[in-house]
Amino acid sequence: MLDPDRLPDDRHDLASVLRALRRAAGLSGERLAARCTMSQTKISRIETGRAVPTVAEVERILHALGTPPDVAERMLQLARVANTDFTSLRAYAEAGLWRAQDAIKALIRSATLVRQFLPVMPSGLLQTPDYARTVLTPAIPGKVKRDVERAVAARLSTQDTLSDHDRRFLFLLTENAIRWPVGNPDIMAAECDRLAQVAEYPNVELAILPRDAWLPIRPLNYFTIYDDRLVTVELFSGVMTHRDPKDITQHAGMFDALLDHAVSGEAARELLSRIRSDFMRQVD
Structure with a gap:
């Protein structure tokens, strides 16, 4: 015994x-x-x-x-x-942030349906070069030096997966994620244009949670669901990976519950246009 x-x-x-x-x-x-x-x-x-x-x-x-x-x-x-992994962002930075993009690209290529919930900012799949450069440039000094341009190039390379029409993408963003000014108004307006462009792809659905929408749950973390195989959850300190079907089902349920309160199609395009106009009014 x-x-x-x-x-x-x-x-x-x-x-x-x-x-x-x-x-x-x-x-x-x-x-x-x-x-x-x-x-x-x-x-x-x-x-x-x-x-x-x-x-x-x-x-x-x-x-x-x-x-x-x-x-x-x-x-x-x-x-x-x-059934749960954790990789710290510090470890990603020490290994090279571009390597993390290689891992993300491999996950995307292994899936036929990719669902992303984005409460804070658009994901790398949706970012313009200037937006990505701003996000990846460290604002707080540290011992780890980042090769920002290499990381930006790797992030943009991952966007090639969007052109595979045998793969479906569903992006669910909060309005605040689009409005959060990570860069100057020109960068933010261009990011709105990028979101509107991707929303026109035949294999992409882009939905937005208006900031005045009543939500059944609080949107706390960025997460991505790859088919029904695994979920990655991005935290401030790193990335959790869940493979247990119960965890995957829980995140899929949260995604669907939030999606029920989002706007898509023409309503999403109109909201993006309004947000873009708000940024352009800030340009001198």
Whole structure:
């Protein structure tokens, strides 16, 4: 019998502990697979660390093994950790911000539907070069030096994915995200033009939450949903990645709830035009 107080806390030990639990129960991989209605290949991939099981899959395995509740709870904690990653923005900056764009481009290319909720500013997929340059130039001095121009070029390169009409994009922005003046009025007016341009793409839907709209939930974080496979959530300190289907479903539900209160199509274009006019009135 495994002692729950001796179970490892590292997410990378999830596979080995599941394998140990199966062996302690006296079951072969084939018998366990039959008990939890999974393939023997899937069980093998989980136990060797080649596949990360969802929390629901770990629950099925633990139930099939008759795992004691205290051990099962610790294992479910490990499973939740295994399905969540965190990368700090400091680590991104130290490695080179352009490398983060390579990762984003790879995620986009692996998906057929990309949904972004943007409460603070348009994402890199929607930014003009001047807007991106302003955003990526550090305002607070630090030890990490940024190659801003290389990061801008990488961000603009990622926008090439918008031209693939086999892939759909749904952008949901708050009005405040468009109005927040990260640059001078000319930069902001040009960004409005860019948003209006992208909204005309046949594979893109752009929706805006008016700032006077009543919202059922508070829009706190920027997040992106890639198909129904994973969600990335951008925080002030870094990026969280969730792979658990329950987390993905939760974010998809929040996205849909907010989308119900947004304007799109002609109404969104009219709102963009008004915002652009407001910026142009600030130009000397």
